[in-house]
Amino acid sequence: MSRKTGLLAFSIYSVIFSLVFVFAHERAIRHTIEQDLGSIKLRVALDKNRLPIADPQLNYAGDAARVQEYIDALNTRLHKDMSRVRVLSITTKDDQAPKEQILLSGADGDTAISYQANMSHNHWLYILPLVIALLNLAFYRSVSQKREQAKRQSATSLAAKPKPQHLVVDLYSKTLCLSGDKTRQVQLANKPLCFYLALLEFCLHNPDVSLNQNKEVPDELLDIADKYFHRLVALGHTIRKRPNFSNSLEKTLSEIRAALDELLTHQPELKAKLYPPKAHGEGSRSKLHSYGLKAQKAEDIEVIGK
Known part of the structure; x- marks a missing residue:
């Protein structure tokens, strides 16, 4: 394999493996976030009755400090678990609130959990497609060299084949x-x-x-x-x-x-x-x-x- 051909093959492999890696990494991030949101929803649902959440419709002021302490403790645990999700607020349902929220339905009304999800990719991981491309190129070159060597050996054996006896x-x-x-x-x-x-x-x-x-x-x-x-x-x-x-x-x-x-x-x-x-x-x-x-x-x- 010539140097020019090898460089072209490496470029093609890099593009293909990078695209595949980006797609797979994106899906993995979304799946992880969905799992974390499910865990947060379950945790808040279990603790909801003990949280003094303000309810304007019932003229209940609640205790914002205690709710914030709960949110801070929850975010600390999420950070420790290296979660991509951070809870911003826990309030009653508000149609004007940001779209990034999950709702908990209950007899006393709906509770909205606003959150922020980190969708950024780990860019240092993008060295993996390049490594895979290099390994694939090395494997391809090895196979090509073995084939060429086999052809040369076959040609040599044919050339060295003894002449018919007379x-x-x-x-x-x-x-x-x-x-x-x-x-x-x-x-x-x-x-x-x-x-x-x-x-x-x-x-x-x-x-x-x-x-x-x-x-x-x-x-x-x-x-x-x-x-x-x-x-x-x-x-x-x-x-x-x-x-x-x-x-x-x-x-x-x-x-x-x-x-x-x-x-x-x-x-x-x-x-x-x-x-x-x-x-x-x-x-x-x-x-x-x-x-x-x-x-x-x-x-x-x-x-x-x-």
């Missing part, structure tokens, strides 16, 4: 392994190794070709197998003459599949790309079956010593 064929050691675990290696003999490399390369450039065991192996595939065999000779792996890659094709494919079965046990997605399909069911030798590879891509294989 097949690594090492001509120096005549082994197959996976790029993610080069300690686990499977060896192949010269003939199946060269034929498998030729099959991979040939199918990569001819993905739609159909290779059937009942048909002759394509010359282009055989040429590629010869190329890899000569490379093995150059690396000193053999001095024998070139094998006939067209003979014993089923045995050659079986050796390739056995090696891949051992290597790709836990990588079915690679097995689907790099495993020469087997023929299944009745008519497995039919023209419909192809041992060619369909789904492989250039990045699925790496040849070392090519």
Whole structure:
């Protein structure tokens, strides 16, 4: 969150919380005053018969000094209780009296209690909305930072996600392994190794070709197998003459599949790309079956010593 955005958010929060606080504080003050007035009314009602309140209609002068002493004692108690109400006078009902008064009805007539209520707010309390606004802003910034951190961690984890494994064929050691675990290696003999490399390369450039065991192996595939065999000779792996890659094709494919079965046990997605399909069911030798590879891509294989 930028500084400008944070200042704007703080201003908005301050205004909202201040308005809510003013409204709530106003209601709390009025409620407190109503409770105090109820207590005053009850107290005066209990003491009314003992108060010498003047009554002009009955030509009764009363005792103003005693009534004032009672009012002073009552206000002292209200002050001690931190009440917002102060009693001004206790008289008989007077329609000309101030509106801020409560009436006590009785058999001897109505008694008016004039009072003054302090409606002022405690302004120092207005620091609370600002504190709440600051806390809310801090919470919001904390949540935003955690979200941003989670996004960065997610992006980092995606960026650091290991690349998909691919097949690594090492001509120096005549082994197959996976790029993610080069300690686990499977060896192949010269003939199946060269034929498998030729099959991979040939199918990569001819993905739609159909290779059937009942048909002759394509010359282009055989040429590629010869190329890899000569490379093995150059690396000193053999001095024998070139094998006939067209003979014993089923045995050659079986050796390739056995090696891949051992290597790709836990990588079915690679097995689907790099495993020469087997023929299944009745008519497995039919023209419909192809041992060619369909789904492989250039990045699925790496040849070392090519």
